[in-house]
Every structure is written in C-alpha cells, then in structure tokens.
Amino acid sequence: MPSGYVILQCNVKKPENYKEYVSKVTPIVQNFGGEYIVRNGENQCVEGENKFSRVVIIKFPSYEKAMEWYNSEEYKSVKKIRLDNSEGSNIIIKGV
Numbered sequence: 001m002p003s004g005y006v007i008l009q010c011n012v013k014k015p016e017n018y019k020e021y022v023s024k025v026t027p028i029v030q031n032f033g034g035e036y037i038v039r040n041g042e043n044q045c046v047e048g049e050n051k052f053s054r055v056v057i058i059k060f061p062s063y064e065k066a067m068e069w070y071n072s073e074e075y076k077s078v079k080k081i082r083l084d085n086s087e088g089s090n091i092i093i094k095g096v
Helices: 015-031 063-071 073-085
Strands: 004-012 035-039 054-060 086-094
Touching: 004 063, 015 035, 015 073, 054 063, 063 073, 063 086, 073 086
Parallel strands: none
Antiparallel strands: 004 054, 004 086, 035 054
16 A cells, blocks of 8 residues: 655744644654654755655555544644644645
8 A cells, every 4th residue: 555645845934833733743753653854954955946844754554544643633633733833834745
C-alpha cells in the first residue's frame, strides 16, 4: 500500500504562538503513524519562486491514514492554532 504524504508550505506570522502548534501536533501525528521527513531544514529554491519560508513533509503509512489524521477530532483541536498563526498551503498526496 502506498504511503501518504502531507506537504505543508507556510509563512509563520506569529512564531511564539506557532510553537504551541508544533508542540501539540507532534504527538497527534505520531498517534496516527506519521513520521516527520522534513521539518524546515536548510533549503534553496533552484527553479521558480518559493513564496514560503517553512516546509514540512510528514509520511503516513497510507494515504487513507494521512486523511484520517487530517480529519480527526484530535487534529481539528490544534489546526486552528496553525491557521491563526501562519499562511500557506497544505496538501495530502498518495505516494507511489
């Protein structure tokens, strides 16, 4: 079964408040079998334009598990913190 990936690109507007999101979301991701692959490491845009300063990639055991995490009551309780303190895009994609 192909893995599922969450790809978040964002600009953090309120870093101090965003830290609360990071601390609360991590155990929820782990409870759904998620593993952080990228969490804003050193990067360089080599083509096109990068409008976001933060990139996060999370690998889940399956696309369905990633969707289950995103739609879960546990995540809904902290998602608002991210939305209130950052702007960007968030996609969930099925791996090959």
